[in-house]
Amino acid sequence: MHDIKYIRENPDAFDAALAKRGADAVAQDLLALDEQGRALKTELQNGQARRNEASKAIGKAKGQGDEETAQALMAEVAALKSKMPDLEEQERALSGRLQNALAILPNLPADDVPVGADEEDNVETGRWGEPRHFAFDPKEHSDIGPALGLDFETAAEMSGARFAFLRGPMAKLQRALGQFMLDQQTTVNGYEECAPPLLVRDEAVFGVGQLPKFAEDMFQTTDGRWLIPTAEVSLTNSVRGQILDEAQLPIRLTALTPCFRSEAGSAGRDTKGLIRQHQFEKVELVTIAHPDKSAEEHERMVGAAESILRALELPYRKMLLCAGDMGAAARKTFDLEVWLPGQDSYREISSISNCGEFQGRRMNARFRPEGEEKGTRFVHTLNGSGLAVGRTLVAIVENYQQADGSVTIPPVLIPYMGGIDKLEPM
RNA sequence: GGACAGGUGGCAGAGUGGUCGAAUGCAGCGGUCUUGAAAACCGCCGAGGGUGCAAGCUCUCCGUGGGUUCGAAUCCCACCCUGUCCGCCA
Secondary structure (H helix, E strand, C coil): CCCHHHHHHCHHHHHHHHHHCCCCCCHHHHHHHHHHHHHHHHHHHHHHHHHHHHHHHHHHHHHCCCHHHHHHHHHHHHHHHHHHHHHHHHHHHHHHHHHHHHHCCCCCCCCCCCCCCCHHHCEEEEEECCCCCCCCCCCCHHHHHHHHCEEHHHHHHHHCCCCCEECHHHHHHHHHHHHHHHHHHHHHCCCEEECCCCEECHHHHHHHCCCCCCHHHCCECCCCCEECCCCHHHHHHHHCCCEEEHHHCCEEEEEEEEEECCCCCCCCCCCCCCCCCCEEEEEEEEEEECHHHHHHHHHHHHHHHHHHHHHCCCCEEEEECCHHHCCCCCCEEEEEEEEECCCCEEEEEEEEEECCCHHHHHHCCEEECCCCCCCCEECEEEEEEEEEHHHHHHHHHHHCECCCCCEECCHHHHHHHCCCCEECCC
């Protein structure tokens, strides 16, 4: 959500920033609504002021037994009131239109975000690890997986496309990955472990910017709730409507949860394998940060996500997303892309965004600055995957595959696997 | 699902039709005292908006949305949420 005051004072900068995302200029339209609304508001408020004043005088006159004055004032207020409902109605309609127009706009990209239309224009900012040299032709996980308990047919029978039924070694490996990531984020990186609701209301989804524009990407229950597409929704909304003390910041939260996405509009893409599922597990990182510290916190969060890939010894590269490829709520995003030898490419495994105050405004989440400064400020919010468990499972299987179809287990995971160091075909 | 009770400022908690945006306490901020701190004492202390260079003036907000009234935290209706008891249940 945007600050209309900022748009009023910087209409050109606002449009220029939106243009970076490929969005049309809207400042003039918004300001016309704003101006009209304020004129109405002033007129309405003058009427309200007079009404309040007269009403007080009526009370006073009645108290003094001056019925004549009271009657005269009541007649005046009655006349005033004949035109007020209409003004009220107009004002409400106009501010509603302005709010709706603001609610669908994406966040403004940060200054250091590269211009660009899509993923082709993302900028690589770092690389870690050497892709392993294979003495044989590495397979895709969807070819190796079935022998290890990755069962798409059974899932399709009961649920349809984009679901998986994990058995035996694969199920165990997924559990081990989730546990390992969660432990790493809590113990080493200082995030508080959470177990949040997976079903949330409209307001929560609106707060992170997923509603009103992206309803079709989510699943909705029969009673009107939404299945979270990411734990970002639940974790970020934990401060919704609050006024925090500055000393409470930063609040760093993490959760391992299932995520649900309808994947409307991605028909035909990544139809094979575990890459794009309706349901997947993810360890999410969220920070509620002081505005002056969010850029620094962003780097820290990227490091927290990277630490998992390094511990698992999975080669990856770090991409700074261009304006056109970022999610609507983000003002700056880094993607971590893991090396998948079976696909011979880097694939997104984590996306870490600084949303600035965009979500803070939508959620009305603020803090009280310490010291002289009066009033409140909106918090900044950040979120990132640390990591997507399903895709990590894919990365492990493809990177650690052996010629005989087995998969070795990275050393840090072995304790989580009950000592097992290799998955053998069943 | 049924029956009650309740939702008020950062927190606790008064307030049932007329200077109530709201007593009081705690927390917070500023000060006096002190070598320093504590205690004590004094003062300040909700949020958002309109208008104005500013001082200021003014509007809205007591869970949310409607309604009654000249006037609503206070009365009425609907919804949401919390608590307690009963029923059902992993």
